Amino acid sequence: MIKVVFFAALREQLDCSELSLSSEGIATIADLKAQLANKNEQWQQVFANGALLSAVNHDMVTSEQPIKSGDEVAFFPPVTGG
Amino acid sequence: MMTENTYPEISIQTADFSLADEVALLEQDNAIDGAVVTFTGRVRNKNEGKDVTSLTLEHYPGMTEKSLAKIICQAKERWRLGRVKVIHRVGELFIGDQIVFVGVTSKHRQDAFAANEFIMDYLKVQAPFWKKENTNQGEHWLDAKSSDEHKAAKW
Numbered sequence: 001m002i003k004v005v006f007f008a009a010l011r012e013q014l015d016c017s018e019l020s021l022s023s024e025g026i027a028t029i030a031d032l033k034a035q036l037a038n039k040n041e042q043w044q045q046v047f048a049n050g051a052l053l054s055a056v057n058h059d060m061v062t063s064e065q066p067i068k069s070g071d072e073v074a075f076f077p078p079v080t081g082g
Numbered sequence: 083m084m085t086e087n088t089y090p091e092i093s094i095q096t097a098d099f100s101l102a103d104e105v106a107l108l109e110q111d112n113a114i115d116g117a118v119v120t121f122t123g124r125v126r127n128k129n130e131g132k133d134v135t136s137l138t139l140e141h142y143p144g145m146t147e148k149s150l151a152k153i154i155c156q157a158k159e160r161w162r163l164g165r166v167k168v169i170h171r172v173g174e175l176f177i178g179d180q181i182v183f184v185g186v187t188s189k190h191r192q193d194a195f196a197a198n199e200f201i202m203d204y205l206k207v208q209a210p211f212w213k214k215e216n217t218n219q220g221e222h223w224l225d226a227k228s229s230d231e232h233k234a235a236k237w
Contacts, residue, residue, distance in 0.1 A: 008140050008212035009223040051226075058145035060208065074142060074210075078226030081139070081170060081211025082123055082182050082202060 007076040013046050023069040030063040089147045091166050096173040108165050108185050115164035115187035119194040123182040132217040139172040142210035153204040161193035207234045
């Protein structure tokens with residue numbers, strides 16, 4: 001299983017903060033994004049945003065990053081702290 | 083299991099902090115560093131023409147600490163630093179409230195000035211914090227500024 005978490009505006013748009021899904025057929029962040037976008041129109045729209053950032057196990061990564069079962073993947077908008 | 087002391091140089095907290103106390107900790111039993119540079123970020127009353135009433139700060143527990151620890155390590159690779167402390171508040175903050183503190187000591191001022199600015203510039207673009215602004219015209223999530231990306235890229 002892959003744990004997926006969402007933050008800030010993204011969490012609100014999806015009305016979801018966390019979910020788990022099978023790692024079957026998912027090799028990279030791009031694969032996971034495509035699968036999530038497939039859920040419905042709303043999710044498709046949200047994941048079409050090219051500015052979204054992603055992290056695997058608390059490290060920022062690109063779409064090509066390989067992922068595997070047991071990983072924690074996060075999607076979130078560009079950060080605005082400080 | 084992550085304990086409170088996993089990252090002694092980093093604190094993510096809802097509570098306020100005291101600049102005087104933080105400076106005292108940076109200076110205590112520290113005779114070798116002649117320079118102490120601190121930065122404090124506060125909530126402004128106006129942003130992009132709107133009257134701000136408060137901010138709500140969200141973060142990604144775990145990743146926040148890890149990303150700040152990485153930024154501090156990078157700063158230590160580049161400059162000769164003594165002590166470093168980074169505090170970032172989360173939750174609801176009001177006008178004039180302190181949001182962020184970066185304190186750095188070194189033997190001489192150049193290293194402390196540069197490292198402090200470097201840590202702030204990188205925190206702005208890499209640490210997973212998000213601000214929701216509550217204004218007289220409603221609430222909204224702040225957009226990241228490209229000027230912040232440029233500042234971090236110049237290092």
